[in-house]
Amino acid sequence: MRITAIELRNVRRFVDPARIEGIGPGLNVLTAPNEAGKSTFFDALHAAFFLSHRSWDAVARGLQPKAGGDPEVEVAFEADGRQWTIRKVWSSSAGRKSARLTCDGAAVAEGEAAETRLAELLGLGKGGAGPAGLLWVRQGLVGEPVEKKIREVEEAARRDIMTEVAGEVELMTGGRRLERALAACETFLSSQLTGSQKKARAGSDLARTEAEVESLQARERELAERADKLARDLERRRAVRAELATLEDPQAQADLRKRLAEAEAALAEARERSGQIETAERTLAELDARLSAHKGQAEALRAALTERAEADAALKRARMALAEAQEAALAASKDHQAAESAHRLAEAAHRKARDVATRVLRAEAARSAESRRRELIERIGQAESLRGQIEALEARLAALPQAAILTRAVQAHQELQAAEVAHARALPGFTVRRAPAARAEVMRDGQPVPDGTRQILDAPVTLEIEGVGRIELDPGELAGDAALDQVRDAAGKALAATGLSDLAEIHRAMDQRAALDADLRDAKARLAALAPKGMAELRRELASLPEPAEGVNDLPDRATAERDLADAERALDRAAEALAAARARRDATQQALARAEAQEKSARERMDRAKAALRAEDPEAELARLDAEIATLGQAAERARVNLADLRRNAPDLAMAEARAERARAAIENVRHRSSELKLELAALDTRIDLESGEGIEEQLAFCRDKLDRVRDRLDRLRFEIAVHQRLRDALRAAQDAAREAYVAPVLRELVPLVRMIWPDAEPEIDAETGMIRAIRRRGEAEDYDILSGGTREQLSLLVRLAFARLLAQKGRPAPVILDDAIVYTDDQRIEQMFDALTRQAQDLQILVFSCRQRAFMALGGTAIAISRPTVA
């Protein structure tokens, strides 16, 4: 929408009509001094749009002139491409209140309908929650102390922005209605749940109901257990009674007693038969034992007789064998003695032959040592002669200077020669090179100087060239050479050490030494050939050679001696073999004799034992007697065996009879014992059942279960209710968060370029709750809005409105921005930048600026508008 004109009557100082006309699109500026009525127009404009004509509150009354009267405001505006006017009259009298809306000159609504229609045009929406159609920035409270003023201006600005943008914010974020719904959910949830929302809050319905369910469950369990126990007790009592009745049935008891009597009679009979069988068994056993003993005796007697006969035969055989063995042993012993004699003779012959052979060999060795002796004596003599030659040569060598000294002297001389050559090369010199065609020679001391040869100049020289003249060359004072002198001195010393006069002598001495050395080596070589291991070894070998043997002439030759010895050895071997065979035979016959003696002794002893075993005087008669007794006893035992078999046949089973009797007795005892047990149990059951039955356990249980169902149902409903509130809370929070995001982003998009026109590097942060700037971030540091200067806050408030207005315009709801001395605290430099911002926004917004700062606002430009007073004029 766009405002085009405003007219007042009976509004504060304007009792007569006053108008502002020609308000155009974009920037409109009304500058007038204080008290010119700008704020009156501002308030009237606000009232025309937002104060119901039926209102007569402080705001409405505040519009009244001091003299009284009904304030009347008419505003002309464009909206949706049409021309509208709203005219409102406020009054203390209901009859005079009015509102009238016209469109393109025709009345379209009166009274409340006009208000509703106006609200729609302003975009306030059906629920009154739409955006305000105008954005207001109010005048600062001039004249108040600065701090208070800033605060109050700021509060007013905050209030205004809330009022003006509240519709938009509310629409977007759900606003107070959503907050109230959210709060209701939170209140309910926190009344039921702990802070973590996980458990029931102590003392809450939920906690109480949960506790009740728990307590009822416990009660139900307890009652069910008791009821179950009671039912089991009743069941048990029926069973006990039934069993007792069975046990105590007289017929059954009589049966038991009868069965016992029968079993005991059968047992007595079985025991008697058992005694008889035992006696018969004993008799039979005795007979069998005697029979067996007699049979044993007869058997032993027979065996002893057999043994005696066998021992006798064996003894006889042993004695014969012994005699044979004795005879053989004697013969063998004689043979052995003969063999021993033969062996001794053979040994003596062998010893003799061996002595002869030894002597023959020894004589042979003595003969071979004699030639060696002669050879050794000759070699020793030659060696002695060579030793003398060597000693003479060595003496001559020793008389000459040592080889090393001579060598040193020769080396020193060579070094001296080399040094002198080097020294000569270092001296100045000259070389003559004549032209090929030259005829004249260069003469030195009358001698021609050869071409191309370097001449040393170690003393003044005069050269003469025929037809040319003389050339005098003077080397000047030549420096001595210390190194050369040193070498020369060393050479002299080396020569002196030889004791010789010159180098030629030295060379002769060296040659003499070489000749002597060769002779000496030759002599030593020959000595070594004669006595490789030395003279001493030759002499030792000579001394060790045997002296020549005596008396050898009676000995046979070596071959005869060796043959005799071999014959003697063979004879000795044969004698030894014969002796060994004789010894073996003698030993074998002696062992056979020992065995025969032992066998004879053993046979004798066996015979003694066999005789001893037959104690009876007449063993054969004794044996006949025993055989007769055995026959008699055998018949008696057979009779006893038949008797026992008869007794055993059809005998009753004693063990079974005993078991049966025992069982019959136990059955009676069991019945008695069981009856008494059951009676005790019955008494206990009666007592328990009696106690529990009067309590109405089942009735209580049925009630408890019903009640548990009911409380569980209540708990379910409560939990459902909690789930419902949780879901609602979550849905509201999610929608609110999304809406805030959706709201803040576009406002920021609009705001940032505006803020940067003033502070190029600033980054504003918007509080989604209030729609206000929360902080400004400059150079990375956030500055809280509240600590910014009054001027800065004032500027920011204005920029937020401008941003918001742009946003509304983009959404197709253009809203005029009305500034009433809104930039009071802004300095002149900054105000230029604010003007730039206003001008920028005014390109697609309508902005009305009311200001008393006439001079400062001249620079703003825009359409100048003024208050006119038609009737006065």
Next chain:
Amino acid sequence: MFRFLHVSDLHLGKAFGSLPEEVRGRLVEARHEVISRIADAARARAIDHVLVAGDLFDTIGPSDAVRRQAAAAMNATGLQWWIIPGNHDSLAGEELWRRFDAESSPDVHVLREPAPVEIAPGVVLLPAPLPRQFPGIDLTAWMPGCATPEGALRIGLAHGGVTDFGEDFDASAMIPPDRDRSAGLDYLALGDWHGRRQIGPRVHYSGTPEQDRFRHGGRGLALAVTIPARETPPEVEEVETGRFHWSEPTLSLSPGQDVAAALAGLMPADRLARRDMLMRVRAEGWLRLPERGALSAAARDIAPDFHFFALDESRLRTEYGAEDLDLIAPSGALRQAAEILQDEALGNAGLSEDNQRVAEAALNRLWSLVREE
């Protein structure tokens, strides 16, 4: 001719734990009083015999008070009471019946054996007492083989389901519906079914004399039976003995309906009678958000007339119109939250049925919260 009252299922001692405390007391008292109301009905018709077809007591272990007061009330009637134990108070409750025998007068007969009893000259009762809660066999099977004096009336007394209960069939139902014919009975008095039900001309369930649940509804009955002669069909008169009327009507709803009027239409006109009524209205169908609010308000308004009143909305769903959501918010965050919840409630968000119900209730709650402003 022989006349008697046929009753069953008194369930003395039932404590109604599933109902609120303030409702229980009068219900418990009414159960006890039913003995004297039965006696009144008998005396009014010059009847001397009351046949109780099982479940005189609610459990096999009622409190001493319940049992002794029942015995005292019966003793005081001067009537002949013929009682068989049912499944709730079977003979397994041995102590109950031992004590009850001891406390009741000789006119009160607890029949423990399935054997004929001559209860009046020429009238033989064939009882089928329950030895335990779930006998698992047809306890009337012995009746056809039971000989009775020539010309004597044969009356069967049993407790349990008949095998042709159709949709109400219960696996424990064992009694053949033609037992009257197979056993030559002049009348078979049955118990266990709390509603009045006739199986054949001679086979009847009396229902309970004091109703105890919504399932059968109405007010409790006794049957006054007259058997004119052997093999002559009995005359059966329903005698109202119950104090409390139990009712569970269904309220079918659809959007646009005047819900308050629809609810009021279900209520009995006699406001005084409502004091002895237990009413549970089962709402079903669909309603718009404001109509749900109106229904709740109408229910709150009407409830105090009744001894017990409940509105069961578990089968009632909410239909959301765009204008309903407009009433929450025409746009913005509130609207967005409402639309998300609506989507969830209508099953468009793929939620479980439980979570759909939660979302539906959350949306209804949101509506109420923003409307409270």
